Amino acid sequence: MSQEPESKPPGEPAAKRDELPSGREGHTPDFSPAEVQRRLRHPVSFFRRTREHLIEGGVFLCGVASILAISLIFIFLFREGLQALRMVDTPLDFVYSMGVQLEYDAGIDDVVAVGEAPQLAWQPVSEEPKLSMIPLMWGSLGVALLASLLSTLAGIGVGIFLSELASPRLRGVVKPMLELLVGIPTVVIGFVMLAIVAQPLRQVAEAIGLSGVYGSTYNMFVGAVGVSIVIIPVIGSLVDDALRAVPDDLRAASLGVGATRWQTTWRVVLPTGVSGVFGAVILGFGRALGETMIVLMCAGNAAQITGNPFDSVRTMTAAIASEMGAAQVGGVHAQTLFLVGAILITITFLLNLTMELVVNRFRRKIRL
Amino acid sequence: MSVLPKQAVKAPSPPPARPAPPGHYLEVKNLSVHYGETQALFEVSFGTEKNTVLALIGPSGCGKSTLIKAVNRILELTPGARIDGDVLIEDESIFGQKVDLISLRQRVGMVFQRPNPFPKSIYDNVAYGLRIHGVKDRSTVDDVVEWALKHSALWDEVKDRLRTSALELSGGQQQRLCIARALAVQPDVLLMDEPCSALDPIATGKIEELIMSLKQDYTILVVTHNMQQAARVSDHTALMWLGKLIEHNRTEEVFTNPKEKITEDYITGRSG
Amino acid sequence: MTDEARQSIETARRKVTGKTKAPLWAVLFESLVRGITGAVILVLFFLMGTILVRGGGQITPEFLLQAPRDGMTAGGIFPAIMGTFFVVLFMIVMALPLGVFGAVYMVEYSKGGIMSRIIRAAVNNLAGVPSIVFGLFGLGFFVLFVGRNLDHHIYGVPRTAEEVQAVQAEMAPLQAEAREEAINLADERGITDPAELDAFVEAYVEEQTPPVPRTVFGQGAMFWAAATLAILVLPFIIVATEEALRAVPPSTREAAYGLGATRWQVISTVVLPQAKPGILTGAILAVARGAGELAPILFVGVTFFTPGLPLTEPVNFGLFSVPVVNPFEEFMHLNYHIYTMATQHHDPIGTRGIQFGTTLVLVALTFVMNLMAIVLRRRYSKKS
Structure with a gap:
């Protein structure tokens, strides 16, 4: 203000010449504001x-x-x-189909047909296609539950570690590693499980005396372990977010009345963040249900209903992935696979909805 | 303080063809603003003349920022804001059917509470308004940039580094840059929303000097919660209280001879 | 002060200052949590280490630059690398504008209105759809619906059994006529050998009757695969862009609006430039994600073997003419190569080397992209 803009110290504008793009020296601009104003104040074209x-x-x-x-x-x-x-004749065909019931006859030491009985079988390419989806759902549910069990425990552990235990520095290292783990293509995890892990796992199981129940090298358990590798970091990350959203004054209040860090985590932080954690678990379950390549490669891919986690199973996703390519488009097999997909997407949709509701409740609670 | 040789820079405006309008240069009429359910302004009315500074004072949350944001209709960006009443500039409603929002905002420039330069170079910040309005030829843009920076008393500090990022400037410099940026589009009215609240006393002083010199060419509305500042820079002062206009008068009058009890309490620091 | 009182104050103080010894279960729990996290990190290192060790020896120029040969037991994976590269390229070209401007609509135009809430619900659900369902959708929508209809309307390929019959009915008289002519012609030329006669008649009929329409779009193709993947990554791009846009301070927007900028000017000159690093991070993650998925493209164009990249006839660019990638052909893909080699090759054990080599290439690609995104995000968030 105290300086007249026109009175430039001489000899200095050399540097300035580069600064003004048109290369002119900083003289008093000889333009008319009215003219500029006129150019600016045109109605919007x-x-x-x-x-x-x-x-x-x-x-x-x-x-x-x-x-x-x-x-x-x-x-x-x-x-x-x-x-x-x-x-199909009736939608019940997707639940069970009538099949010949065989029974062992000691008299002739062979099986004989004793009549017809409903069977839960998925044999879509046999002479008489059997289209019961129950074995597939069983497989999906089994793998997803087992994987959820493994990854919920581990994921909550990882989440607690990240939000309550790790120093910011350690967190800054661990969190990206989890992201890298999530970023590994599922085919790769399926492949490593199939090529490297499954066989030794079987040997370990046999060594500890499980040979009687360890049905197949590729089974529900191996599939679930593979799926867990993908889901643990996801749940861990979400649990971390949920716990970190718990306001620090709650922690301070708890520590302030003399609780230890563990009492605080256990009695204050986890209960407050529980719906967030629950949301993470549901999301993990949905992911496990939808996971395809890992279960296709490691769960044995045999459509059967079994209570033994060490038996082969075929999930809904694996059935679609392995059979769709060969199925005749427009045929009952292909369309049934589409139906399986439709059921799958409905389930995940409902899971998402549940999670949304739970997480919204969590948000409201945090705001209180 | 020597005043900028404005007449040399800005050609004296040609005498108005028509006689001076009967009303005020800028007139606010029964202006009410709602944010959703809550009412922030209650039927505020006042007028202000060309080339004067009007200071709006009042405690935080009394609606003064809302008021000036309504004057260039930037308030409409706030979701849920509803405006009733009218604002006239030279007897023309800014809410009229024919009014073009773009031209209005060009005519009514605004400087915000916190300096908000774009993360671009100093030069590009000032040139921004010109470019978006289609003035792109270099020599004109250069001229206007230099003129605006001189006009906002920033030229000497930045003339050698026009290409560096505006974010490297100090807070006070950034705020003057924002003023330069607003001036570059040649407005008639300048709205300033607590332009010094984020600045230190020295920078504040510079801005205040600037405001006083700018009133030769612009009609200025400045919101402030600092009464000394209002007393220093303004010709007229209006006190807002809970969304209502309590008192509006010449600044000396307001500060030496307040009519209202609230005003007296407020300026003597008994409330607010 | 009694000793008792002093004692209790001392206990309280120790409790408050946290100098009491943690109970055993707390110590156990803490080490359990640390152990689990350590184990998870170990899994990462195990995976990476194994792939590096077993696949590392496989990486040779030949492996990277040649097609498979000798019944897939030798040669390289060049077509799979290029197939993966191009499908992801097409994918991001489709998904990025849709995702970025979708987010722009939510943040800058709709602003928490009803539309943006619907879009958010759609995005959340889209992100939760199992990847194999995208595969079914790609097949059902892109190939069977869009592709077949395109073929029908452009090339007259029949879509339904009735249409097939109609075409056959149309062709039948022409074929019969041609056959008759052919037999007469053969008679004139003195062809008597039945096999020779058959061959002659077949050739003649084919020559004389209009060609049977050929499927172009109604089959698995790189383009459909890319489109399917684009829908898969769309929610990720939208969410990343949204975050980046919301991180742009409202004050800069106000400044631009205050100068009379139109909405689009504010977006294009102020908001998007500032959001660029965040958007870029999202795009890189989307590419990594797209490159790592197999289930969505399983029925939409991946194939076990092509001798090279599917190319078109040379396209004239004026100065030179080169063949370009034909997006309407089937293609090889790294993921599919791993999967089929490991599960469907006649000698899965003998070709483990190739499988690990392919895995290493794929992991390296996705790893590098993920790392880039992490580094970029970190630098970006530090700055702002």
Whole structure:
């Protein structure tokens, strides 16, 4: 202010010449503000207005794309899947089918047919296709439950470690590692389990006396372990987020009345964050249910109902992945696989909904 | 303090073709603002003349920021804000059908509470307004940038580093840069929303000097919670209280001879 | 002060200052938690180490630059590398604009309105859809619905059994006529050998009757695979972009609006440039994710073997003419290569080396991209 802008010290503008793009020295600009004002104060042109509207329309379409995508997914899965219902006599065909019941006859030392009985069998390419989805659902549920069990325990441990125990420095190292673990393609995990882990696992099991029950090298348990590798970091990360969202004053209050760190974690932090943790577990379960490549490669892929976690199973996802390529499009097998997909997406949709509700409750609680 | 040789820089505005308008240069009429359910402004009315500084004072949350944000309609960006009443500039409603929001905001410039330069170079910050309005030829942009920076008393501090990032400037410099940025689009009215609240006393002093010199060319509305500042820079002062306009008068009058009890209490520090 | 009182104060003080010894269960629990985390990290190192050791020896120029040969027991994985690269490239080209502008719509236009809430619900659900379902969708929608309809409308390929019959009915008289002509012609030329006659008639009929329409779009193809993957990664890009946009301080937006910028000017000149690092991070993660998925593209175009990358006829670019990648062909993919070699090759044990080599290449690709994203995000979040 105290300096007249025009009175530039001489000899200095050399550097300034580079600064003003037009290369002119800092003289008092000889422009007329009125002229600039006139150039600026034009009414917004039709072109600019139209462009603005066009862009808004385009951006809107991009916004709608994800709505369109999820709707189309539901529509096309159900469209194809419901065709399967029309191809069978009764929807019950997807639950059980009548099959010859065999019984051992001691008299002739052989099995004999004693009549028909409902069977829960998935044999879609046999002479008389048996389309019971129960074995597939059984397999999916088994793998997902087992994997959830393993990864919930481990994931909560990892989450507690990250949010309550680790120094910021350690956290900064561990968290990216978890992200890298999540980033490993599932085919790779399936492959390593199949090629390297499954066989030694069997030997270990036999060494500790499980040879009687260890049915197959590739089984539900191996699949579940593989799936857990993917899910543990996910649950761990989410539990970490949930626990870190617990306000620090709660911790301070607890520590302030003389509780130890562990009492604080156990009695204050975990109960407050429990719905967030629960949400993480549901999400993990949904992921396990939807996981394809790992179970396809390591769970043995035999469609059967078994209570033994060391037997082979085929999950819904694995059935789709392994059979769709060979199924005749438009045939009852392919359409049934679409139906399996439709059921799968409905289940995960409901799980997502549950999680949303739980997490919303959690958010409200935290805000209190 | 020597005043900028403004007449040399900005051509004296041609005498108005029509006679001076009957109302005030800028007039706020029965302005009410709701944020959702809560009402933030209650039927505020006042006027202010060309080339004067009007200070809006009052405790935090009394609606003064809301008020000036309504004047260039930037308030409409806030979700849920509803505006009733009218604002006239030279007897024309800014809410009229024909009013173009873009031109309005160009005509009514705004400086915000915290310096908010774009993370671009100093030069690009000042040139931003010109460029978005289609003035792109280099010599004009250069001229305007230099003129605006001189006008906001920043030129001598930055003339050798126009290409460096604006974020490297100090807070006070950033705020003057924001003023330069607003000036570059040649507004008539300048709205300043607590322009010094984030600055240290020295930087504040510079901005205050600047405000006083700028009133030669602009009509200025400045929001402040600092009464000394209002007393120093403004010609008129308006006191806001809980969304209502309590008193509006010449600054000396407000500070020496307040009409209202609330005003008296407020300026003597008994409340607020 | 009595000794008792002093004692109790001392106990209380020790408790408050945390100098009491933690109970045994707490110590156990703490070490358990540390142990679990350590084990998880060990799993990462085990996976990486094994793949590096077993796959490392496999990586040779030949392995990287040649196609498989000798019944997939030798040669390289070049077509699979290129197939993966191009499918992911097409994917990100489709998904990035959709995702970025979808997020722009949510944050800058709809602003928490009803539309943005619907979009958020859609995005959340899309992110939860199992990957194999995307595979079914890709097949059902892109290949069977879009592709077959394109074929039908452009090339007249029949879609349904009735249409197939119609085409056959149309062709039948023409074929019969041609056959008759062929037999007469053969008679004239004195062809009597039945086999020779058959061959002659077949060739003649084929030559004389209009060609049977060929499927172009209604089959698995790189383009459909890329489109399927694009939908899969769309939610990730949207969420990442949204976060980046929300991180742009509202004050900068206000400044631009205050100068009279239009909404699009504010977005394009102020908001997007500031959000760029965040968007880039999201895009890299999306690419890594897309490259790591197999289930979604299993029925949409991956194939066990192609001798090279599917190419078109040379396209003239003026100065030179080169063949370009044909996105409407089937392609090899690293993930599929690992999967089929490990589970469907006639000698899965003997080709373990190739499998580990392929795995190493894939892991290296995704690892590098994930690492890039992590580093980028860290630098970015430090700055702001």
